[in-house]
Amino acid sequence: xxxxxxxxxxxxxAQAHAGQVDKIGVPYVEHVRAVAHGLAPIGxxxxxxxxxxxxxxxxxxxxxxxxxxxxxxxxxxxxVAVTKRPGVPYEEMIRxxxxxxxxxxxKIADNAHNSLPERAAQLPQEKRxxxxxxxxxxxxxxxxAAEQAQVAGIVQRVNPALLAxxxx
Numbered sequence: 001x002x003x004x005x006x007x008x009x010x011x012x013x014a015q016a017h018a019g020q021v022d023k024i025g026v027p028y029v030e031h032v033r034a035v036a037h038g039l040a041p042i043g044x045x046x047x048x049x050x051x052x053x054x055x056x057x058x059x060x061x062x063x064x065x066x067x068x069x070x071x072x073x074x075x076x077x078x079x080v081a082v083t084k085r086p087g088v089p090y091e092e093m094i095r096x097x098x099x100x101x102x103x104x105x106x107k108i109a110d111n112a113h114n115s116l117p118e119r120a121a122q123l124p125q126e127k128r129x130x131x132x133x134x135x136x137x138x139x140x141x142x143x144x145a146a147e148q149a150q151v152a153g154i155v156q157r158v159n160p161a162l163l164a165x166x167x168x
Contacts, residue, residue, distance in 0.1 A: 004070040006044050013051040016059045024122040038109035038158035049078035049106050056083045082106050094138045098145035108142050111135050112158035
């Protein structure tokens with residue numbers, strides 16, 4: 001079986017998320033690409049996981065189908081690790097992900113992009129405040145669980161506005 005390249009995984013993510021938009025109406029693939037961008041310096045497997053981090057949750061793709069398509073098993077394992085599970089509270093999922101160092105990095109990049117001030121500013125005030133609290137609480141669990149140089153590198157690439165929180 002042929003293993004896909006990062007560019008091929010990007011194309012797969014674009015196809016899988018075709019027609020989907022995020023909370024502010026931007027094509028969803030832009031979110032997964034931003035997450036992947038934050039992870040790119042760490043390696044191809046994490047970059048691929050960033051591109052695919054929501055594919056099982058938000059499309060008809062399964063882990064088995066991703067492996068069959070040629071996505072490296074290590075990348076698929078990270079996608080599975082960060083995928084929401086029915087009936088599992090968000091806080092519990094964050095604690096589980098924090099215990100898996102590579103998955104933690106994927107979730108840190110996802111959280112950083114979801115926390116971008118310019119994205120949040122386009123949401124209604126009530127939703128903005130609720131999500132800001134949710135993401136800040138997640139960072140308090142995720143950031144200490146990861147190597148701080150990697151956290152800083154991801155945050156610098158994805159959401160530099162969070163650097164003050166990291167160093168403060």
